[in-house]
Amino acid sequence: MCESKILHEVTAANDAYAADFGDKGKLALPPARGFAILTCMDARLDPAKYAGLAEGDAHVIRNAGGRASDDAIRSLVISHKLLGTKEWFVIHHTDCGMELxxxxxxxxxxxxxxxxxxxxxxxxxxxxxxxxxxxxxxxxWLTIRDLAGSVIEDVRRIRSHPLVPGDIPVYGFIYDVRTGRLIEVPDATAAGKIVA
Amino acid sequence: MCESKILHEVTAANDAYAADFGDKGKLALPPARGFAILTCMDARLDPAKYAGLAEGDAHVIRNAGGRASDDAIRSLVISHKLLGTKEWFVIHHTDCGMELxxxxxxxxxxxxxxxxxxxxxxxxxxxxxxxxxxxxxxxxWLTIRDLAGSVIEDVRRIRSHPLVPGDIPVYGFIYDVRTGRLIEVPDATAAGKIVA
Structure with a gap:
């Protein structure tokens, strides 16, 4: 196990987390707060912290760019159809590697x-x-040329997907890695509004 | 903005996070600790907490099941090729919706x-x-019939992918949602060991 420093550090950190696990072992499978976040894998982003999630609250889907890939759509559809989430966020971020x-x-x-x-x-x-x-x-590779544009396009793709019902609002945001702030992309949220 | 209770709660939580952001705005883009975790979107999982990650430490990729989908491979290859991660974890979990x-x-x-x-x-x-x-x-939909088996297969798929160099170890784990503990899947880690 301890050939790798990282492996040792991760398992040691996990020992400490599990030792003080409290009542978290009783949490139910479906997200208690009924929403999902699609965001980037970037190391500087901690969605639980930047969006105020406790264990059990919300689904978090992450890939390079936070893009609405086929696999992200697979995850979002499972999130709603089987596990009941009713609102979704698409959150890209400033200084993203996908722009480079x-x-x-x-x-x-x-x-x-x-x-x-x-x-x-x-x-x-x-x-x-x-x-x-x-x-x-x-x-x-789903790279990004225009940051706000990529949020708008991803929300549009989700909104128009045949497996996504019209009554799920999809909100579009950019996370600013310099300030920690979520900045709404109004054209994305508008594109993701509930449709009849 | 405040038509939705969730939207209001998320932006309020974000205000509090950003207000105490400290030096995190100076973090570099590449993960400081040089590794990546592929895990499930399940709401009960907080990889930063269960693996001891601070902002800036590691890439976190999440989808339904924590599966080695094409999109997860896209993200892992970007993580190594452009952003320098050198060790990867595949972490599925007990009581996963993908088994149902x-x-x-x-x-x-x-x-x-x-x-x-x-x-x-x-x-x-x-x-x-x-x-x-x-x-x-x-x-x-990449559902799961056998939990340890799915970790082993995902590690094998990553190990044998033509874009994944042989010098990246891939570790396989199951996170126990009842205890918070990471349990290694030895056959997965063995399948993910460095190859010549």
């Missing part, structure tokens, strides 16, 4: 080498060139 | 009606029958 590359750039980098690339503040380069995989060229 | 249905069951439910279904402890039924969408039949 394109599907073409990561396809080229991965075809050349799989190890971590270097970013000089303007462009990416591979320190090694051991030969990567062309598999990256067959993936849509 | 099959792709066929949710396909049938959605084809009949989109609103939330009822579960009587054994089977699902629709309270309404307004006509749903057949779109659900074209989605693989």
């Amino acid at each position: 590359f394109t599907t073409e750039i990561i396809g080229d980098l991965l075809a050349d080498d799989l190890s971590t690339a270097h970013f000089d503040g303007k462009s990416w380069s591979n320190p090694q060139h051991k030969g990567g995989s062309v598999a990256g060229r067959y993936i849509n | 249905f099959t792709t066929e069951i949710i396909g049938d439910l959605l084809a009949d009606d989109l609103s939330t279904a009822h579960f009587d402890g054994k089977s699902w039924s629709n309270p309404q029958h307004k006509g749903g969408s057949v779109a659900g039949r074209y989605i693989n």
Whole structure:
């Protein structure tokens, strides 16, 4: 177990959490507050903290960018259809890594080498060139060109999905990593309003 | 803004968080502790708490089941290739909703009606029958039949993916929602060990 420092730290932190678990073991499966958040995997974001969630409150779906991918839609539909959530948030954030590359750039980098690339503040380069995989060229990486625009488009995609009922409001926000504040994107929330 | 109680509560909680944001606005984009966690969207799970993460530490990817979907792989590859994470965790959990249905069951439910279904402890039924969408039949819902088995398969899928370099260890765990404890799945971690 302890070959890895990270593995040791994570299990030690978990021991401390479990030792003071209290009544949390009695929580029910469906989210008590009946909503779901779709947001980015970014390390600086803690949705439980920035949105005030206790264990048991809400579903949290996270991927690179907080995008309304097919898999995020799968999760949101399960969240409503089987577990009863009635309101959804799409929350992207400032200084997102998804704004720093394109599907073409990561396809080229991965075809050349799989190890971590270097970013000089303007462009990416591979320190090694051991030969990567062309598999990256067959993936849509869902990068972001325009931050507010990506929130609006993701809300629109969710709103117009055939498996999403019209009575679920979808709110669009941007989290500011410099201030910790959620800033509403009014055009997104408007696009996500309840429809007949 | 305040038509919705949830929207009001979330923005009020965010105001309190942002008011005491401290130095977190200076955190860098790449995860400081260099790892990523793939886990379930379940409301009872707080990965930051159960694994001891502060803001800025690690990427957190979440979907229904914590499954190694195409979109989770997209996120993990970005996490390593562009943002430098070097170790990954796959963490499913006990009492997961994904064990309570099959792709066929949710396909049938959605084809009949989109609103939330009822579960009587054994089977699902629709309270309404307004006509749903057949779109659900074209989605693989990535349900779970065997909990440890799903962790092992997800780790195997990540390990064998052409865009995942062999020097990233992938650890497999189950989070126990009754105790808060992370329990390693040794066969998963073995399947996820570094390869030449």
